Amino acid sequence: LSEIGDTLSTPQAVPIILANNDHSFKLDEEALKKVLLKDELKDRYVVVVSVAGAFRHGKSFLLDFFLRYMNSKYVQKQNISDWIGSEDAPLTGFSWKGGSERDTTGILMWSEVFLTELATGEKVAIILLDTQGTWDSKSTVKECATIFALSTMISSVQIYNLSTNIQEDDLQHLQILTKWSGGQRQSSILSCIAQEAHHCGLLSSEIACFLMPHPGNKVATSPTFDGAGRLSEIDQEFKDNLRILVPMLLAPENLVLKKINGEKVKVRDFVQYCKSYMQIYEGNELPEPKSMLVATAEANNLAAVADAKDVYIQLMEDVCGGAKPYLKTEAIETEHRKVKDKAIEQFNKKKKMGGDEFSAMYKDQLEKDIEETFLQFKSHNESKNIFKSARTPAVFFALAVFFYVTSGLFGLFGLYSLANLCNLGMAVAFITLMVWSYVRYSGELREVGVAIDETANFIWENRSYFKKRKLRKQSMYQKIIINLCMRLCENTF
Incomplete structure (x- = not known):
């Protein structure tokens, strides 16, 4: 972890979904937690903006302009009309290059999470994701489907980046072309997942399109173009349209909070969803629709457990935590029972997936966790008895x-x-x-x-x-x- 901490001292792209040589993927849970589970982040609502699409079509290139806007708007808080920068300012951030070879593998997260407060008073954290390009000569159908499905399920805004003419397979990416080997079965599975996901509120039905002009032949064809000191070589029309597109996605009034089953997702819950989804995608086959929904329900209930446990801890801290004076054994046990009831009530009123029978085992887990936590509070309280x-x-x-x-x-x-x-x-x-x-x-x-x-x-x-x-x-x-x-x-x- 110390090595990860040293590495993240400078904002950079952090691989959170790693691509293996056998075309499978693995979640780097430690890296994910290192970025997100910070005290100033974990209790904020999360906005997750992801860019997906075919390889070598400019996903990382586009994200670097997103970073430029985010730094200007949410970090430096400068005049937002000048966010795109001067003509000689280097374009840095997610790695990209011209040419025909793919540069991004797996799913990358920008290590700097941007913070803001909405007009409603809700504090949010904004995460940017870059994804491995699909349909290159090295990727399998399952690999392409996994990356697209994972990035879509964990994001609140999925940008599907296309170039030139829009084909039918571009608009129906979840169904995958049936001419690929095994594609028909995978097509039906993904289509069913999408339908169930929409039904349960996992995915938004809102779709919008924005037509961008070409950035210029120099950007698209040169294997040496990296944007450093050459922003002037990008077509002006492309940059003018960036000034329209980027605020449409990332301005505070346009941010889309991640929701599952109608409930806003917090940063710490986002970590749990990533873990649950990755577990069912680690096999050699695409998951059945039921597996995806069960994984979501599991993560949803675990998030409810975490919220209720936090309620218990916060209320008990007010009673006997920190520098609070010693409390008699009978008194602390009475307070424990009262606070436990409030935590259970918090769990019960939380909107959960899977039904009462499914949630019952998570309620039992919550009660067990609370009793174990109480023993720690009780021990700490006893240590104050001089x-x-x-x-x-x-x-x-x-x-x-x-x-x-x-x-x-x-x-x-x-x-x-x-x-x-x-x-x-x-x-x-x-x-x-x-x-x-x-x-x-x-x-x-x-x-x-x-x-x-x-x-x-x-x-x-x-x-x-x-x-x-x-x-x-x-x-x-x-x-x-x-x-x-x-x-x-x-x-x-």
């Missing part, structure tokens, strides 16, 4: 005093052998106290420290036994000695 933390030294100090007084009394009556035994007990009590202090100071011999604490707790918890039962069987002077020691122990607390 009297309990002082119990061990107090008990052994009281024992030392007890043996000292008893030794003196035995010596007074000439019972020197018993007096010596008491002196030995006093020495053992002091040595134990010294060992306990060393353990607490050094952090070493922790098992020994635990054993000493347990012994002290046993003595303390059974002090009433000696008071009520043993005293009746002792001689008068022994009763006086034991009673005195018990008072010393109690007064220490």
